[in-house]
Amino acid sequence: MNQLTLSTSSILADGSRRLSQSSPSPHTYLDNRVIKSQRGTKRTRSQRARERLQTKQHLVGLARGLHEGELADKLERCHSRLSVLTCGRHIARIIPNFTCEFRLCPDCGRRRSRKLQNKYLPAMRGFMLHHKVTPVHLVLTQTHRKENRKQSAKRIKDSLTRLQRRGFWKEYFKGGTWSLEFTKDKNGLHHTHLHIIGFRRKFFDIELLRGEWLAATGDSHVIHLKKIEDIAAGLREVVKYVSKPLDIRRFGAADLKEFLGLKNMRMFGTFGEFRDFCKDFEPSDTDADGSDLESFSRDLVEGCACPQCDEPLFDLRMSGRELPQFYEQAESSPPGKVGTKWN
Numbered sequence: 474m475n476q477l478t479l480s481t482s483s484i485l486a487d488g489s490r491r492l493s494q495s496s497p498s499p500h501t502y503l504d505n506r507v508i509k510s511q512r513g514t515k516r517t518r519s520q521r522a523r524e525r526l527q528t529k530q531h532l533v534g535l536a537r538g539l540h541e542g543e544l545a546d547k548l549e550r551c552h553s554r555l556s557v558l559t560c561g562r563h564i565a566r567i568i569p570n571f572t573c574e575f576r577l578c579p580d581c582g583r584r585r586s587r588k589l590q591n592k593y594l595p596a597m598r599g600f601m602l603h604h605k606v607t608p609v610h611l612v613l614t615q616t617h618r619k620e621n622r623k624q625s626a627k628r629i630k631d632s633l634t635r636l637q638r639r640g641f642w643k644e645y646f647k648g649g650t651w652s653l654e655f656t657k658d659k660n661g662l663h664h665t666h667l668h669i670i671g672f673r674r675k676f677f678d679i680e681l682l683r684g685e686w687l688a689a690t691g692d693s694h695v696i697h698l699k700k701i702e703d704i705a706a707g708l709r710e711v712v713k714y715v716s717k718p719l720d721i722r723r724f725g726a727a728d729l730k731e732f733l734g735l736k737n738m739r740m741f742g743t744f745g746e747f748r749d750f751c752k753d754f755e756p757s758d759t760d761a762d763g764s765d766l767e768s769f770s771r772d773l774v775e776g777c778a779c780p781q782c783d784e785p786l787f788d789l790r791m792s793g794r795e796l797p798q799f800y801e802q803a804e805s806s807p808p809g810k811v812g813t814k815w816n
Protein backbone atom coordinates (compact mmCIF):
# COMPACT_ATOMS: atom_id res chain seq x y z
CA MET A 474 0.00 0.00 0.00
CA ASN A 475 2.77 2.38 0.93
CA GLN A 476 4.62 1.58 -2.23
CA LEU A 477 1.61 2.37 -4.28
CA THR A 478 1.12 5.64 -2.47
CA LEU A 479 4.73 6.50 -3.04
CA SER A 480 4.83 5.56 -6.66
CA THR A 481 1.59 7.35 -7.38
CA SER A 482 2.81 10.60 -5.93
CA SER A 483 6.11 10.36 -7.67
CA ILE A 484 4.44 10.22 -11.08
CA LEU A 485 2.43 13.25 -10.26
CA ALA A 486 5.39 15.19 -8.92
CA ASP A 487 7.47 14.39 -11.93
CA GLY A 488 5.95 12.71 -14.95
CA SER A 489 9.27 11.42 -16.15
CA ARG A 490 10.23 9.63 -12.97
CA ARG A 491 9.99 5.85 -12.94
CA LEU A 492 7.66 3.99 -10.67
CA SER A 493 9.32 2.33 -7.74
CA GLN A 494 9.51 -1.44 -8.08
CA SER A 495 7.16 -2.99 -5.63
CA SER A 496 7.43 -6.19 -3.71
CA PRO A 497 4.29 -8.36 -3.64
CA SER A 498 1.41 -6.45 -2.11
CA PRO A 499 -2.33 -6.65 -2.61
CA HIS A 500 -1.94 -3.88 -5.15
CA THR A 501 1.02 -5.21 -7.07
CA TYR A 502 -1.36 -5.83 -9.92
CA LEU A 503 -2.00 -2.15 -10.32
CA ASP A 504 1.67 -1.25 -10.22
CA ASN A 505 2.53 -3.98 -12.68
CA ARG A 506 -0.17 -2.85 -15.02
CA VAL A 507 1.17 0.66 -15.15
CA ILE A 508 4.80 -0.41 -15.40
CA LYS A 509 3.93 -2.87 -18.13
CA SER A 510 2.10 -0.29 -20.18
CA GLN A 511 4.97 2.16 -19.75
CA ARG A 512 7.45 -0.38 -20.98
CA GLY A 513 5.29 -0.89 -24.04
CA THR A 514 6.30 -4.51 -24.64
CA LYS A 515 4.67 -5.54 -27.88
CA ARG A 516 3.86 -8.98 -29.13
CA THR A 517 3.95 -9.61 -32.85
CA ARG A 518 0.77 -9.64 -34.88
CA SER A 519 1.09 -13.36 -35.44
CA GLN A 520 1.33 -13.96 -31.69
CA ARG A 521 -1.70 -11.81 -31.07
CA ALA A 522 -3.67 -13.54 -33.83
CA ARG A 523 -2.74 -16.92 -32.36
CA GLU A 524 -3.84 -15.81 -28.90
CA ARG A 525 -7.16 -14.66 -30.30
CA LEU A 526 -7.69 -18.09 -31.85
CA GLN A 527 -6.86 -19.83 -28.57
CA THR A 528 -9.13 -17.54 -26.60
CA LYS A 529 -11.92 -18.23 -29.03
CA GLN A 530 -11.46 -21.98 -28.87
CA HIS A 531 -11.48 -21.79 -25.10
CA LEU A 532 -14.73 -19.80 -25.15
CA VAL A 533 -16.32 -22.24 -27.61
CA GLY A 534 -15.42 -25.11 -25.28
CA LEU A 535 -16.92 -23.35 -22.29
CA ALA A 536 -20.07 -22.46 -24.19
CA ARG A 537 -20.54 -26.05 -25.33
CA GLY A 538 -20.04 -27.19 -21.74
CA LEU A 539 -22.84 -24.86 -20.65
CA HIS A 540 -25.08 -26.14 -23.47
CA GLU A 541 -24.97 -22.70 -25.07
CA GLY A 542 -24.85 -24.29 -28.51
CA GLU A 543 -26.03 -21.25 -30.39
CA LEU A 544 -23.33 -19.07 -28.87
CA ALA A 545 -20.66 -21.69 -29.56
CA ASP A 546 -21.76 -21.97 -33.21
CA LYS A 547 -21.72 -18.21 -33.65
CA LEU A 548 -18.25 -17.94 -32.15
CA GLU A 549 -16.98 -20.67 -34.41
CA ARG A 550 -18.42 -19.05 -37.50
CA CYS A 551 -17.13 -15.59 -36.60
CA HIS A 552 -14.00 -14.76 -38.65
CA SER A 553 -13.76 -18.39 -39.80
CA ARG A 554 -13.38 -17.36 -43.46
CA LEU A 555 -11.46 -14.25 -44.35
CA SER A 556 -10.94 -12.16 -47.39
CA VAL A 557 -7.57 -10.51 -46.90
CA LEU A 558 -6.45 -7.58 -48.98
CA THR A 559 -2.68 -7.76 -48.99
CA CYS A 560 0.47 -6.94 -50.91
CA GLY A 561 1.84 -10.26 -49.68
CA ARG A 562 3.68 -8.59 -46.86
CA HIS A 563 1.27 -6.12 -45.31
CA ILE A 564 -2.39 -6.53 -44.63
CA ALA A 565 -4.42 -3.54 -45.72
CA ARG A 566 -7.83 -4.88 -44.87
CA ILE A 567 -9.51 -8.02 -43.56
CA ILE A 568 -13.12 -8.75 -44.37
CA PRO A 569 -14.59 -11.58 -42.28
CA ASN A 570 -17.42 -13.78 -43.50
CA PHE A 571 -19.36 -13.21 -40.30
CA THR A 572 -19.04 -11.34 -37.00
CA CYS A 573 -20.71 -12.77 -33.89
CA GLU A 574 -20.69 -9.50 -31.87
CA PHE A 575 -20.37 -11.45 -28.63
CA ARG A 576 -18.78 -9.18 -26.05
CA LEU A 577 -16.00 -11.58 -25.13
CA CYS A 578 -15.14 -12.52 -28.71
CA PRO A 579 -11.57 -11.32 -29.23
CA ASP A 580 -12.06 -10.65 -32.94
CA CYS A 581 -15.23 -8.65 -32.45
CA GLY A 582 -13.67 -6.91 -29.44
CA ARG A 583 -10.88 -5.72 -31.65
CA ARG A 584 -13.30 -4.28 -34.16
CA ARG A 585 -15.29 -2.65 -31.39
CA SER A 586 -12.27 -1.02 -29.84
CA ARG A 587 -11.18 0.28 -33.25
CA LYS A 588 -14.63 1.74 -33.76
CA LEU A 589 -14.50 3.45 -30.37
CA GLN A 590 -11.10 4.88 -31.13
CA ASN A 591 -12.24 6.19 -34.49
CA LYS A 592 -15.28 7.73 -32.89
CA TYR A 593 -13.73 9.31 -29.81
CA LEU A 594 -10.21 10.27 -30.81
CA PRO A 595 -11.21 13.20 -33.04
CA ALA A 596 -13.70 14.34 -30.38
CA MET A 597 -11.03 14.18 -27.69
CA ARG A 598 -8.61 16.18 -29.77
CA GLY A 599 -11.29 18.74 -30.51
CA PHE A 600 -12.30 18.95 -26.85
CA MET A 601 -8.74 19.44 -25.65
CA LEU A 602 -8.13 22.13 -28.21
CA HIS A 603 -11.32 23.93 -27.44
CA HIS A 604 -11.13 23.80 -23.64
CA LYS A 605 -7.38 23.76 -22.98
CA VAL A 606 -7.66 20.76 -20.67
CA THR A 607 -5.03 18.14 -19.86
CA PRO A 608 -5.90 14.47 -20.21
CA VAL A 609 -5.02 12.13 -17.35
CA HIS A 610 -5.49 8.39 -16.98
CA LEU A 611 -7.04 7.60 -13.66
CA VAL A 612 -7.49 4.14 -12.21
CA LEU A 613 -9.99 3.85 -9.38
CA THR A 614 -10.18 0.67 -7.35
CA GLN A 615 -12.35 -0.60 -4.56
CA THR A 616 -11.94 -2.96 -1.62
CA HIS A 617 -12.55 -6.63 -2.28
CA ARG A 618 -15.76 -8.10 -1.02
CA LYS A 619 -17.56 -11.36 -1.42
CA GLU A 620 -19.91 -10.36 -4.21
CA ASN A 621 -20.60 -11.33 -7.79
CA ARG A 622 -19.39 -9.48 -10.85
CA LYS A 623 -22.60 -7.56 -11.24
CA GLN A 624 -22.62 -6.35 -7.65
CA SER A 625 -18.97 -5.45 -7.86
CA ALA A 626 -19.51 -3.44 -11.04
CA LYS A 627 -22.56 -1.69 -9.63
CA ARG A 628 -20.72 -0.77 -6.45
CA ILE A 629 -17.86 0.92 -8.27
CA LYS A 630 -20.13 2.69 -10.74
CA ASP A 631 -22.27 4.02 -7.91
CA SER A 632 -19.11 5.28 -6.23
CA LEU A 633 -18.15 7.07 -9.42
CA THR A 634 -21.55 8.75 -9.55
CA ARG A 635 -21.06 9.95 -5.97
CA LEU A 636 -17.56 11.19 -6.79
CA GLN A 637 -18.85 13.11 -9.78
CA ARG A 638 -21.42 14.90 -7.66
CA ARG A 639 -18.77 16.26 -5.35
CA GLY A 640 -17.52 19.83 -5.62
CA PHE A 641 -13.91 18.74 -6.00
CA TRP A 642 -14.62 16.68 -9.08
CA LYS A 643 -16.60 19.43 -10.74
CA GLU A 644 -13.91 21.94 -9.99
CA TYR A 645 -11.07 19.89 -11.44
CA PHE A 646 -12.57 17.73 -14.18
CA LYS A 647 -14.40 18.91 -17.23
CA GLY A 648 -15.44 15.48 -18.44
CA GLY A 649 -14.01 12.34 -19.94
CA THR A 650 -14.62 8.64 -20.50
CA TRP A 651 -14.81 5.67 -18.19
CA SER A 652 -14.44 1.96 -18.78
CA LEU A 653 -14.69 -1.07 -16.57
CA GLU A 654 -12.09 -3.74 -16.13
CA PHE A 655 -12.70 -6.97 -14.27
CA THR A 656 -10.10 -9.24 -12.75
CA LYS A 657 -10.22 -11.89 -10.08
CA ASP A 658 -7.70 -12.67 -7.37
CA LYS A 659 -6.44 -16.06 -6.23
CA ASN A 660 -9.26 -16.28 -3.72
CA GLY A 661 -11.87 -15.75 -6.41
CA LEU A 662 -12.75 -12.25 -5.27
CA HIS A 663 -13.57 -9.74 -7.96
CA HIS A 664 -11.32 -6.78 -8.54
CA THR A 665 -13.24 -4.25 -10.51
CA HIS A 666 -11.42 -1.17 -11.69
CA LEU A 667 -12.51 1.97 -13.42
CA HIS A 668 -10.21 3.38 -16.03
CA ILE A 669 -10.94 7.01 -16.63
CA ILE A 670 -9.63 9.45 -19.14
CA GLY A 671 -10.29 12.66 -17.31
CA PHE A 672 -9.89 16.10 -18.81
CA ARG A 673 -8.31 18.03 -16.01
CA ARG A 674 -8.95 21.74 -15.82
CA LYS A 675 -6.00 22.39 -13.54
CA PHE A 676 -3.40 20.63 -11.47
CA PHE A 677 -4.31 19.15 -8.09
CA ASP A 678 -2.58 17.16 -5.40
CA ILE A 679 -3.32 13.46 -5.75
CA GLU A 680 -3.88 13.21 -2.02
CA LEU A 681 -6.94 15.40 -2.43
CA LEU A 682 -8.39 13.04 -5.01
CA ARG A 683 -7.54 10.07 -2.82
CA GLY A 684 -9.55 11.62 0.00
CA GLU A 685 -12.45 12.32 -2.34
CA TRP A 686 -12.49 8.72 -3.58
CA LEU A 687 -12.42 7.52 0.02
CA ALA A 688 -15.40 9.73 0.76
CA ALA A 689 -17.26 8.42 -2.32
CA THR A 690 -16.58 4.74 -1.62
CA GLY A 691 -16.51 4.76 2.16
CA ASP A 692 -13.50 2.45 2.32
CA SER A 693 -11.23 2.70 -0.76
CA HIS A 694 -8.39 5.04 -1.36
CA VAL A 695 -6.25 3.11 -3.85
CA ILE A 696 -6.01 5.12 -7.02
CA HIS A 697 -3.51 5.67 -9.74
CA LEU A 698 -3.01 8.73 -11.85
CA LYS A 699 -0.76 9.53 -14.73
CA LYS A 700 -0.67 12.29 -17.22
CA ILE A 701 -1.45 11.23 -20.79
CA GLU A 702 1.21 12.52 -23.13
CA ASP A 703 -0.27 11.05 -26.30
CA ILE A 704 -4.05 11.02 -26.38
CA ALA A 705 -4.23 8.38 -29.14
CA ALA A 706 -2.14 5.97 -27.03
CA GLY A 707 -4.11 6.87 -23.90
CA LEU A 708 -7.42 6.15 -25.57
CA ARG A 709 -6.08 2.93 -27.05
CA GLU A 710 -5.07 1.77 -23.61
CA VAL A 711 -8.45 2.51 -22.10
CA VAL A 712 -10.58 0.96 -24.85
CA LYS A 713 -8.44 -2.16 -24.53
CA TYR A 714 -10.52 -2.99 -21.48
CA VAL A 715 -13.67 -2.72 -23.53
CA SER A 716 -12.42 -5.24 -26.04
CA LYS A 717 -10.82 -7.40 -23.38
CA PRO A 718 -12.73 -6.85 -20.17
CA LEU A 719 -11.11 -9.79 -18.46
CA ASP A 720 -8.55 -12.50 -18.79
CA ILE A 721 -10.61 -15.05 -20.66
CA ARG A 722 -7.98 -17.73 -20.82
CA ARG A 723 -8.25 -18.10 -17.05
CA PHE A 724 -12.02 -18.13 -17.37
CA GLY A 725 -14.06 -21.10 -16.20
CA ALA A 726 -17.59 -22.20 -17.06
CA ALA A 727 -18.96 -20.43 -13.98
CA ASP A 728 -17.34 -17.17 -15.11
CA LEU A 729 -18.90 -17.42 -18.54
CA LYS A 730 -22.27 -18.16 -17.03
CA GLU A 731 -21.98 -15.15 -14.79
CA PHE A 732 -20.89 -13.00 -17.70
CA LEU A 733 -23.88 -14.09 -19.78
CA GLY A 734 -26.05 -12.74 -16.99
CA LEU A 735 -24.53 -9.27 -17.44
CA LYS A 736 -25.98 -8.86 -20.91
CA ASN A 737 -26.87 -5.22 -20.81
CA MET A 738 -24.19 -3.86 -18.59
CA ARG A 739 -22.37 -0.87 -20.02
CA MET A 740 -18.60 -1.11 -19.99
CA PHE A 741 -17.72 2.22 -21.50
CA GLY A 742 -19.19 5.67 -21.30
CA THR A 743 -18.58 9.40 -21.42
CA PHE A 744 -19.31 11.96 -18.74
CA GLY A 745 -19.44 15.66 -18.00
CA GLU A 746 -19.08 18.26 -20.69
CA PHE A 747 -17.23 15.79 -22.89
CA ARG A 748 -20.43 13.79 -23.16
CA ASP A 749 -22.34 16.75 -24.59
CA PHE A 750 -19.41 17.70 -26.76
CA CYS A 751 -19.46 14.24 -28.38
CA LYS A 752 -23.16 14.56 -29.19
CA ASP A 753 -22.62 17.69 -31.24
CA PHE A 754 -19.18 16.90 -32.55
CA GLU A 755 -18.78 16.47 -36.28
CA PRO A 756 -15.23 15.58 -37.23
CA SER A 757 -13.89 17.74 -40.02
CA ASP A 758 -11.73 16.36 -42.81
CA THR A 759 -8.60 17.60 -41.12
CA ASP A 760 -9.38 15.52 -38.05
CA ALA A 761 -8.92 12.33 -39.98
CA ASP A 762 -5.15 12.46 -39.95
CA GLY A 763 -4.48 8.84 -40.76
CA SER A 764 -5.40 7.67 -37.29
CA ASP A 765 -8.74 6.64 -38.67
CA LEU A 766 -7.39 3.57 -40.37
CA GLU A 767 -10.74 1.90 -40.71
CA SER A 768 -12.36 4.46 -42.95
CA PHE A 769 -9.11 4.91 -44.82
CA SER A 770 -8.70 1.24 -45.68
CA ARG A 771 -12.39 0.91 -46.48
CA ASP A 772 -11.69 2.57 -49.81
CA LEU A 773 -8.94 0.16 -50.77
CA VAL A 774 -9.64 -2.53 -53.37
CA GLU A 775 -7.65 -5.07 -55.31
CA GLY A 776 -5.08 -3.35 -57.53
CA CYS A 777 -4.65 -0.33 -55.25
CA ALA A 778 -1.15 0.39 -53.97
CA CYS A 779 -0.34 -0.97 -50.51
CA PRO A 780 -0.36 2.02 -48.13
CA GLN A 781 2.83 0.75 -46.53
CA CYS A 782 5.01 -0.27 -49.48
CA ASP A 783 3.20 0.73 -52.72
CA GLU A 784 3.16 -2.82 -54.07
CA PRO A 785 -0.19 -3.75 -55.64
CA LEU A 786 -2.79 -5.26 -53.34
CA PHE A 787 -4.53 -8.52 -54.12
CA ASP A 788 -7.28 -10.49 -52.48
CA LEU A 789 -6.44 -13.67 -50.57
CA ARG A 790 -9.04 -16.05 -49.24
CA MET A 791 -8.08 -18.00 -46.15
CA SER A 792 -9.56 -19.55 -43.10
CA GLY A 793 -9.30 -17.76 -39.77
CA ARG A 794 -7.00 -20.49 -38.53
CA GLU A 795 -4.47 -19.68 -41.24
CA LEU A 796 -4.15 -16.02 -40.30
CA PRO A 797 -1.43 -16.37 -37.61
CA GLN A 798 0.74 -18.34 -39.99
CA PHE A 799 0.16 -15.80 -42.73
CA TYR A 800 1.23 -13.01 -40.39
CA GLU A 801 4.26 -14.99 -39.39
CA GLN A 802 5.44 -15.44 -42.96
CA ALA A 803 4.57 -11.89 -43.89
CA GLU A 804 6.54 -10.59 -40.93
CA SER A 805 9.68 -12.30 -42.14
CA SER A 806 9.34 -12.08 -45.93
CA PRO A 807 10.46 -9.55 -48.50
CA PRO A 808 7.64 -7.82 -50.44
CA GLY A 809 5.65 -9.92 -52.87
CA LYS A 810 6.97 -13.26 -51.71
CA VAL A 811 4.30 -14.47 -49.35
CA GLY A 812 1.16 -14.15 -51.39
CA THR A 813 2.20 -16.62 -54.07
CA LYS A 814 2.29 -19.48 -51.62
CA TRP A 815 -1.20 -18.65 -50.47
CA ASN A 816 -2.85 -18.28 -53.82
Ligand SMILES: [Zn+2]
Binds near residue numbers: 578
Ligand atom coordinates in the same frame (compact mmCIF):
# COMPACT_ATOMS: atom_id res chain seq x y z
ZN1 LIG B 1 -16.91 -12.51 -32.98
Ligand SMILES: [Zn+2]
Binds near residue numbers: 561779
Ligand atom coordinates in the same frame (compact mmCIF):
# COMPACT_ATOMS: atom_id res chain seq x y z
ZN1 LIG C 1 2.85 -3.67 -48.51
